[in-house]
Amino acid sequence: MTLSDDRSRLGSPAVTELPEDVTIATEEGRRLAEQLADNRRHARKLLEVRNLSTQFFTRDGVVHAVDDVSFEVDYGETLGLVGESGCGKSVTALSLTRLVPNPPGKIVSGEIILDGINLLKLSSEEMRLLRGKKIGFIFQDPMTSLNPTLTIGYQIAESARMHLRLSRKDADERAVELLSKVGIPRSRDRMRDYPHQFSGGMRQRVMIAIALACDPMLLLADEPTTALDVTIQAQILELIRSLSEEFGTAVILITHDLGIAAGMCQRVNVMYAGRIVETGMVDDIFETPQMPYAWGLLDSLPRLDEQKGARLRTIEGLPPDLIDPADECRFSPRCTYARDVCRQKEPQLTDRVGERHAARCWGTEPGGWIQ
Amino acid sequence: MLGYIIRRVLWIIPVLFVVSVITFGLMHSAPGGPWSREKKLPEATVAALNAKYGLDDPIPIQYLKWVGGLLHGDLGPSYKYLDRSVNDIVADGIGTTVQLGIQAFLLSVIIGIPLGVIAALRHNGIPDYLATLVSVLGICTPSFVAAILLLVIFSVWLKWLPTFGWDSPANWILPTVALALFPIAQIARYTRASMLEVTRKDYVRTAHSKGLREGSIVVVHMIRNALIPVVTILGPILAFLITGSFIIEFVFSIPGIGRYYVTSIGQRDYGVIMAMTMIFAVAIAVMNLIVDVLYAYIDPRIRYS
Numbered sequence: 001m002t003l004s005d006d007r008s009r010l011g012s013p014a015v016t017e018l019p020e021d022v023t024i025a026t027e028e029g030r031r032l033a034e035q036l037a038d039n040r041r042h043a044r045k046l047l048e049v050r051n052l053s054t055q056f057f058t059r060d061g062v063v064h065a066v067d068d069v070s071f072e073v074d075y076g077e078t079l080g081l082v083g084e085s086g087c088g089k090s091v092t093a094l095s096l097t098r099l100v101p102n103p104p105g106k107i108v109s110g111e112i113i114l115d116g117i118n119l120l121k122l123s124s125e126e127m128r129l130l131r132g133k134k135i136g137f138i139f140q141d142p143m144t145s146l147n148p149t150l151t152i153g154y155q156i157a158e159s160a161r162m163h164l165r166l167s168r169k170d171a172d173e174r175a176v177e178l179l180s181k182v183g184i185p186r187s188r189d190r191m192r193d194y195p196h197q198f199s200g201g202m203r204q205r206v207m208i209a210i211a212l213a214c215d216p217m218l219l220l221a222d223e224p225t226t227a228l229d230v231t232i233q234a235q236i237l238e239l240i241r242s243l244s245e246e247f248g249t250a251v252i253l254i255t256h257d258l259g260i261a262a263g264m265c266q267r268v269n270v271m272y273a274g275r276i277v278e279t280g281m282v283d284d285i286f287e288t289p290q291m292p293y294a295w296g297l298l299d300s301l302p303r304l305d306e307q308k309g310a311r312l313r314t315i316e317g318l319p320p321d322l323i324d325p326a327d328e329c330r331f332s333p334r335c336t337y338a339r340d341v342c343r344q345k346e347p348q349l350t351d352r353v354g355e356r357h358a359a360r361c362w363g364t365e366p367g368g369w370i371q
Numbered sequence: 372m373l374g375y376i377i378r379r380v381l382w383i384i385p386v387l388f389v390v391s392v393i394t395f396g397l398m399h400s401a402p403g404g405p406w407s408r409e410k411k412l413p414e415a416t417v418a419a420l421n422a423k424y425g426l427d428d429p430i431p432i433q434y435l436k437w438v439g440g441l442l443h444g445d446l447g448p449s450y451k452y453l454d455r456s457v458n459d460i461v462a463d464g465i466g467t468t469v470q471l472g473i474q475a476f477l478l479s480v481i482i483g484i485p486l487g488v489i490a491a492l493r494h495n496g497i498p499d500y501l502a503t504l505v506s507v508l509g510i511c512t513p514s515f516v517a518a519i520l521l522l523v524i525f526s527v528w529l530k531w532l533p534t535f536g537w538d539s540p541a542n543w544i545l546p547t548v549a550l551a552l553f554p555i556a557q558i559a560r561y562t563r564a565s566m567l568e569v570t571r572k573d574y575v576r577t578a579h580s581k582g583l584r585e586g587s588i589v590v591v592h593m594i595r596n597a598l599i600p601v602v603t604i605l606g607p608i609l610a611f612l613i614t615g616s617f618i619i620e621f622v623f624s625i626p627g628i629g630r631y632y633v634t635s636i637g638q639r640d641y642g643v644i645m646a647m648t649m650i651f652a653v654a655i656a657v658m659n660l661i662v663d664v665l666y667a668y669i670d671p672r673i674r675y676s
């Protein structure tokens with residue numbers, strides 16, 4: 001299998017008969033390739049995460065940062081990953097690219113299947129070839145995520161040279177094109193500028209250009225606008241939305257703002273203390289949330305019908321320690337609906353009314369006490 | 372940038388003025404004079420010598436004469452080698468001293484930086500412990516002790532290298548190594564700490580997320596950033612190489628100017644001491660300027676104006 005790819009399909013997703021990452025040299029190879037292509041045409045999912053657990057082995061104990069998490073992403077879909085600080089959103093994203101800092105972190109179990117490839121079975125070299133090529137990453141802080149000593153032109157062209165085997169000149173051309181696509185004026189002149197010569201919003205645009213440099217199938221955007229002004233936030237989100245639509249890129253958008261997720265995503269996973277506690281289509285989660293924690297997140301959104309300047313309600317209390325979690329609902333210490341059963345056994349993620357809707361709450365299970 | 376350099380060069384002038392006043396003042400307040408000998412010279416001889424060298428003039432006049440000479444490139448007389456001026460002594464030895472300094476500097480950069488990088492990349496591994504050991508030894512051992520140890524081991528016992536002199540490249544090895552030991556250790560330590568810090572930077576994580584090769588992440592994304600703080604200690608290291616070379620030249624009998632500096636202190640040869648102090652002050656000021664310019668070159672965020 002080679003992962004090289006010489007398509008240059010900025011803006012025009014190519015339709016290929018066979019997966020481009022299979023070398024067809026022999027008859028057997030050809031049959032294999034056809035079979036793979038066939039599988040893919042029938043496989044609905046771009047990404048399947050099954051029972052993923054990622055832990056940090058610290059002096060105080062084992063931190064269960066991501067605990068038995070399963071979810072899927074369709075081709076071209078935008079999925080939200082929402083939750084309070086420390087609930088494991090970033091660690092989930094880092095796990096998908098196998099970039100969890102090790103030590104102390106380690107993916108201890110699970111499967112991550114991207115476009116039919118089981119990422120956790122790849123050698124580290126094979127995994128490296130997928131990073132940047134099939135999975136692009138946008139990080140939270142554009143001020144620190146770009147290398148201060150390299151020109152932005154270099155930083156964008158670098159991955160195109162590496163993954164697409166472009167010459168320096170072609171890669172530069174591609175970088176200019178990407179820069180104008182992400183809305184940086186005078187893109188050709190600005191290639192030779194350094195990150196400190198750009199504002200925060202402009203740097204995040206550069207970051208997006210880097211993430212999209214090789215036309216990945218999946219874009220991981222980890223709180224891409226948290227560090228930016230509100231007005232800039234909207235522009236950057238709109239840019240991510242329009243480019244992902246244009247390129248057909250699936251996006252996992254990480255945010256602690258359910259409002260942002262509502263505007264950007266088709267589906268949302270709500271995370272709490274390393275677990276997915278509710279998942280479903282955005283409309284279902286907004287209209288019929290099935291878990292008190294999700295209500296809490298919704299309540300903490302500013303509402304149009306509230307007076308301007310009214311104080312935002314936040315969920316009382318702090319998330320639990322992720323070291324040795326007990327067999328109980330992890331939200332129970334903060335849940336106003338909690339009953340004894342909640343503290344005796346952890347609820348499972350079970351289906352609810354609505355498309356692909358599921359929640360982890362005793363109270364909203366059939367026959368539960370919450371309506 | 373040019374404006375900055377010009378301003379920095381102009382700043383050297385008041386610095387040198389202060390150095391000259393202090394040096395001159397210290398020399399003239401120290402007990403004993405240039406004519407103190409074990410066997411006392413006759414009064415008449417001393418008077419004649421004082422008259423010849425203008426030492427009867429009031430102190431401020433002496434200072435002005437000395438500085439005036441310096442400005443014309445006249446470093447003044449030696450009170451020990453009466454037939455030679457400081458200019459002659461400097462002209463004889465400066466090439467050797469500069470060569471020794473440059474060799475030691477290059478050696479410390481060429482060894483120190485890779486040592487620090489490797490130690491950081493093999494953090495808490497055997498290479499890291501070895502590098503740390505070398506660093507600690509290098510920093511704890513005064514250069515004259517290192518020089519004597521090297522002499523004993525490689526010249527006296529093993530007889531691989533000559534003991535003293537400066538005639539052939541074989542002579543250069545031990546003094547250069549002895550002088551470079553401390554800067555190697557310091558540069559390695561700084562590089563290691565700085566590399567470890569850079570490893571945790573967000574932009575290094577970005578580089579990994581782009582699927583770059585490990586080697587190119589280290590070389591392209593990490594080393595240059597890691598060297599930024601290292602460059603700041605190059606100034607003090609150059610200063611160390613200058614002052615350190617006095618002792619090394621003395622131990623290995625190298626005909627540089629540093630050796631005269633050491634001997635002239637014992638001999639109260641005030642002319643040589645003052646002149647050389649000024650030379651070293653100029654050298655340190657200029658090298659610090661070069662380091663600052665280099666700093667701006669490595670770190671694009673710094674634009675002096």
Ligand SMILES: Nc1ncnc2c1ncn2[C@@H]1O[C@H](COP(=O)(O)OP(=O)(O)OP(=O)(O)O)[C@@H](O)[C@H]1O
Nearest residue numbers: 056063065084085086087088089090091092104322
């Ligand atoms: N390097 C690390 N060492 C130890 N624990 C870690 C490390 N990185 C993350 N964790 C733990 O993993 C848990 C999840 O962290 P994560 O960064 O995924 O949170 P998050 O949901 O992204 O929060 P935020 O909104 O603050 O970014 C946290 O409880 C944190 O303490």
Ligand code: SF4
Nearest residue numbers: 329335342361362363
């Ligand atoms: S299981 Fe119980 S404690 Fe947990 S969210 Fe539901 S009602 Fe609250």
Ligand SMILES: [Mg+2]
Nearest residue numbers: 089090091222
């Ligand atoms: Mg995070």
